[in-house]
Amino acid sequence: MRSGRSAAVALVLLIPFTLAAQRQKVKNDSWYDEKPLHFGFSVGFNTMDFKIIPSSSAYMADSLFPEVTTLLPGINIQIVTDYHPVPSLDIRFLPGVSFGQRNVVFYRNGEVYNDQQKLESSFLEFPLLLKYKGVRLNNVRPYVITGLNFRHDLAGKKEYDDDNPVYLRLRRSDLYYEVGAGFDLYLTYFKLTVEARMANGLRDVLVHDPAPGYPQYVNAIERMKSQVWVLAFYFE
Numbered sequence: 058m059r060s061g062r063s064a065a066v067a068l069v070l071l072i073p074f075t076l077a078a079q080r081q082k083v084k085n086d087s088w089y090d091e092k093p094l095h096f097g098f099s100v101g102f103n104t105m106d107f108k109i110i111p112s113s114s115a116y117m118a119d120s121l122f123p124e125v126t127t128l129l130p131g132i133n134i135q136i137v138t139d140y141h142p143v144p145s146l147d148i149r150f151l152p153g154v155s156f157g158q159r160n161v162v163f164y165r166n167g168e169v170y171n172d173q174q175k176l177e178s179s180f181l182e183f184p185l186l187l188k189y190k191g192v193r194l195n196n197v198r199p200y201v202i203t204g205l206n207f208r209h210d211l212a213g214k215k216e217y218d219d220d221n222p223v224y225l226r227l228r229r230s231d232l233y234y235e236v237g238a239g240f241d242l243y244l245t246y247f248k249l250t251v252e253a254r255m256a257n258g259l260r261d262v263l264v265h266d267p268a269p270g271y272p273q274y275v276n277a278i279e280r281m282k283s284q285v286w287v288l289a290f291y292f293e
Contacts, residue, residue: 085196085243089293090141097137097248101289104128105157105178108257112279121163121170121277128286131157135182137293147188149202155180157285161225163277174225174274179212184235196243206233206256217268224274226264231283233258239289250291258283 089095107125114120135153142148161174186204213229237254263281268274 084193085245087243087248090241090243090248093141095139095141095293097139097291097293099133099135099137099151099153099289099291101133101135101252101287103131103133103155103157103285103287105131105159106284106286107159107161108282108284109161109278110280112277114276121165121273123161123163123274123277125159126162127160129158129160131155133287133289135184135289137291139188139293145190147190149184149186149188149204151182151184151186153182155182155208155285155287163274172222174223176223176225176227177212178210178227180208180210182206182208186235190241193241193243198241198243199238200241201236201238202252202254203234203236206235207231208233208258224268224271225278226266228260228262228264231258231260231262233283233285237287248291248293250289250293252287252289252291254287254289256285256287 106128109123109125111122133153133155135151138150140148140150156177156179158175158177161176163170163174184204184206186202186206188200188202190198190200192198208231210227210229210231213227217224217226233256235254235256237252239250239252242249242251260282261280262283263275263278265275267276
């Protein structure tokens with residue numbers, strides 16, 4: 058019993074020293090973060106998805122029902138331009154490229170219908186985002202981020218390819234709204250940032266022009282909007 062009290066007293070006595078040690082922890086210099094303008098680069102991973110609204114006919118017997126069943130990994134590469142007008146807010150322009158693929162599976166009466174539709178995307182993207190930063194704790198600083206991103210899909214096709222059994226086509230351009238959060242890690246010579254972000258497209262990206270001889274694929278979809286999830290690592 059006495060040993061338990063002694064341990065508790067020792068723990069209480071150690072708390073002030075522990076807090077003092079945290080307060081006195083050396084902060085790495087953040088001169089690059091305090092400049093009005095600084096640059097960097099980013100690499101990351103993505104998963105691309107569609108939010109599909111089936112047509113009313115998709116719920117009828119012998120009709121096709123569309124769905125994205127599997128999320129596949131992709132890659133992002135961006136250049137960072139960061140403008141720092143006030144201490145807690147950054148304006149970030151992050152032009153770059155991203156690559157990914159989405160597979161749309163069609164079902165008829167609960168069974169998979171023919172081959173899945175493999176839609177590859179190679180985006181040029183131009184996000185303009187606002188980054189609101191919290192209080193820095195030693196060498197870590199959390200933040201939230203939001204803004205708009207214009208993406209142009211270089212893999213979008215103007216015509217159907219007779220040699221490729223894909224009977225859906227995507228519009229090349231779309232505007233996305235993006236929200237996310239992350240944290241800055243202040244290292245000795247640079248800042249490493251880890252960020253998770255979600256992007257939702259604002260327009261119907263499906264071209265409602267059926268492939269000759271295969272109208273059932275397009276006719277099964279009323280609207281199809283793009284969605285992208287990103288995990289990015291920034292070096293600034």
